[in-house]
Amino acid sequence: MKRIVIIILIFLSFLFSVYFLFPKYSDFKSLKGKVFEKESLLQEREAYFLYLEETVKTLEKYKEALKKINSALPDTPLPASLLSYLQKKSSENGLILKALGQVKTSGAEAVESKIKESHFSLALAGSLPSLESFLKTLEKSSRMIEVEDISLGQFQEGLLEINLSLKVYSY
Numbered sequence: 001m002k003r004i005v006i007i008i009l010i011f012l013s014f015l016f017s018v019y020f021l022f023p024k025y026s027d028f029k030s031l032k033g034k035v036f037e038k039e040s041l042l043q044e045r046e047a048y049f050l051y052l053e054e055t056v057k058t059l060e061k062y063k064e065a066l067k068k069i070n071s072a073l074p075d076t077p078l079p080a081s082l083l084s085y086l087q088k089k090s091s092e093n094g095l096i097l098k099a100l101g102q103v104k105t106s107g108a109e110a111v112e113s114k115i116k117e118s119h120f121s122l123a124l125a126g127s128l129p130s131l132e133s134f135l136k137t138l139e140k141s142s143r144m145i146e147v148e149d150i151s152l153g154q155f156q157e158g159l160l161e162i163n164l165s166l167k168v169y170s171y
Helices: 002-061 063-072 080-092 128-140
Strands: 096-100 104-106 116-126 145-156 159-170
Touching (some): 080 116, 080 128, 128 159
Antiparallel strands (some): 104 116
């Protein structure tokens, strides 16, 4: 009789472990796996943020060069600062800015490049030495400005009519 009771108790303990403890153990293992996944994801993100911090520190070293690049390639095709610059430099070099022609913006030729080109024209009046001085000023400018075409017109009121076709770049 004692043997039967012992066998029944062993059987009941086995059933107890199968029906009550095993599901809890499998839940525990599942949660442990999820914790491991979250820890590895956290480590990956920490490594990524460390990489970003190092990148920021590296970029800080090149802050001045990046400012020059941003001034050479602004976000907008023709910011007011460029138009003001052209007006100021033309008058400083003895030219009169009469008109600004239509602005045409086009995408970059290369698909992988995000740089846009903007074409516009300037109508100026002045002398040839003034024009030469103005072109040298544009050449020395931090902004990427290309002179595509120069056409000279007639003298009016002692001034030469000058039409410039310019190309500037932006993001």
